[in-house]
Amino acid sequence: MKNRVVFFDTTLRDGEQAPGFSMTVDQKIAMAKQLERLGADVLEAGFPIASEGDFESVRRISQELRGCAIAGLARTKKEDIDRAWEALKHAKRPRIHTFLATSDIHLKHKLKKSREEALETAVQWVRYAKSLTEDVQFSAEDATRSDFVFLAQIVEAVIDAGATVVNIPDTVGYAVPDEFGQLIRTLRETVPNITKAVLAVHCHNDLGLAVANSIAALQNGARQVECTVNGIGERAGNASLEEIAMILHTRHERLKLTSGIAHAEIYRSSQLLSNLTGVYVQRNKAIVGSNAFAHEAGIHQDGVLKNPLTYEIMTPVSVGIPESVLVLGKHSGRHALSKRFSEMGCRLSREELDRVYTAFTRLADKKKEVYDADLMMLLQQETPETSAAYVLEGVQVLSGTQLIPTATVRLRRSGETEENSSTGDGPVDAVCRAIDRITGFPARMTEYTLNAVTKGKDAMGEVLLQIEYRKRIYTGRAASTDVIEASARAYLHAVNQAVFHHERSATEKR
Ligand SMILES: [Zn+2]
Numbered sequence: 001m002k003n004r005v006v007f008f009d010t011t012l013r014d015g016e017q018a019p020g021f022s023m024t025v026d027q028k029i030a031m032a033k034q035l036e037r038l039g040a041d042v043l044e045a046g047f048p049i050a051s052e053g054d055f056e057s058v059r060r061i062s063q064e065l066r067g068c069a070i071a072g073l074a075r076t077k078k079e080d081i082d083r084a085w086e087a088l089k090h091a092k093r094p095r096i097h098t099f100l101a102t103s104d105i106h107l108k109h110k111l112k113k114s115r116e117e118a119l120e121t122a123v124q125w126v127r128y129a130k131s132l133t134e135d136v137q138f139s140a141e142d143a144t145r146s147d148f149v150f151l152a153q154i155v156e157a158v159i160d161a162g163a164t165v166v167n168i169p170d171t172v173g174y175a176v177p178d179e180f181g182q183l184i185r186t187l188r189e190t191v192p193n194i195t196k197a198v199l200a201v202h203c204h205n206d207l208g209l210a211v212a213n214s215i216a217a218l219q220n221g222a223r224q225v226e227c228t229v230n231g232i233g234e235r236a237g238n239a240s241l242e243e244i245a246m247i248l249h250t251r252h253e254r255l256k257l258t259s260g261i262a263h264a265e266i267y268r269s270s271q272l273l274s275n276l277t278g279v280y281v282q283r284n285k286a287i288v289g290s291n292a293f294a295h296e297a298g299i300h301q302d303g304v305l306k307n308p309l310t311y312e313i314m315t316p317v318s319v320g321i322p323e324s325v326l327v328l329g330k331h332s333g334r335h336a337l338s339k340r341f342s343e344m345g346c347r348l349s350r351e352e353l354d355r356v357y358t359a360f361t362r363l364a365d366k367k368k369e370v371y372d373a374d375l376m377m378l379l380q381q382e383t384p385e386t387s388a389a390y391v392l393e394g395v396q397v398l399s400g401t402q403l404i405p406t407a408t409v410r411l412r413r414s415g416e417t418e419e420n421s422s423t424g425d426g427p428v429d430a431v432c433r434a435i436d437r438i439t440g441f442p443a444r445m446t447e448y449t450l451n452a453v454t455k456g457k458d459a460m461g462e463v464l465l466q467i468e469y470r471k472r473i474y475t476g477r478a479a480s481t482d483v484i485e486a487s488a489r490a491y492l493h494a495v496n497q498a499v500f501h502h503e504r505s506a507t508e509k510r
Contacts, residue, residue, distance in 0.1 A: 006224040009040040015232035038265040047073040048087040062091035069093035076125035096129040099139035102146040130162035137165035173206025181216035200224035210239035242287040267320035278477035330364040367458040377479040389496040399427040409434040443467040463490040
């Protein structure tokens, strides 16, 4: 049995569909390119039938990436598979990933199918997918709560029908490691044609066991692991890519498994994802959290200084955490800026560089030292979202201990400018209300945080907020040396996504 583990990354599908993690098509492409540099073997780029945006991202990623295999998700239905194939067909190595639930609880309550009908459906659509492309993956949704005999039957049948990969997901995050390892081992021992396909696992983290379960499965013969950067995904998330990769690397002697992951790209990938989505990684997150390599206790610090191996099982450099950060300032040129961005995982086009450079010189005039976090903020702010987006032209606020806070905001959309004013409970509230008056879009702010992006009194204030509209959550993020302006931009950033999403689904319904 081969010891090379296939990394199937689903950051752009399972990860992106979690609330607060949505990305635009361009952002997904930037992330996909970084995942390719990271060495992911397969990228699940989206669920093409789910929306126009998903279709478009799968199509463009298929066209633009030549390194990894590209997968698109589809239910066991003709229209899903056709749509997935339409998006994937230009990929160098396309993979159709189709799935059907196999647990009685899903069959009875969700699909209203008998086991026999489910088996027939799975075989029929795997065969159909196979008629379109060589590489077909089948997932038995909710496998860990399925009847074992039935699960083994369906696995055998889809392999006969041509599935090249069979995935056993712990969809609800219910399994414990020895049990899950045992399930994989028993499937290998009982399904007669099992060696004709790669056995895969997809674990969720509801009980905090996604990584442990994945490792147990790999120890018992699974050879594809599905995971996401920073462990993002539905509910408590998916198994974290960086943790699995570093376990295989650090404990190679015991596990004897290898991967194609370029460890030095791990930190950059994690940073890029959180910069694109505006969701930070928790400080104590393994491998990529800001405390992951910080030794605070005196006795530990003393030990590490004498010999890093006393308390360090891996080095920050090995996962790509930079030893020292080059600080850019007023006199840094275009070339230095472009180089710094590419070190952060962003290759800028000429136009992007021009735009960001202008913003950079403006910022460098206001503050002495410009850090990586500042640069990422500039890049995000200077990237035009769509022509249909609202753009902040100006904001003015009157506030103080004796005054009722009043804000006047000027916005531009599709060439037209509109201005409005409002009072509020505080200056930020007044600004948001003034924006609402112009957009006519009643969003509710559910979260608001203000952080200093970097050190020093001249640091940019970064606002991260969430709004809720029709049960969907949109994240907004912006930074400025003026916190009121940052709040206005962040709020508008979130509102633009909500407007865009709302108008797009309105056109799709028509
Ligand atoms: Zn999942």
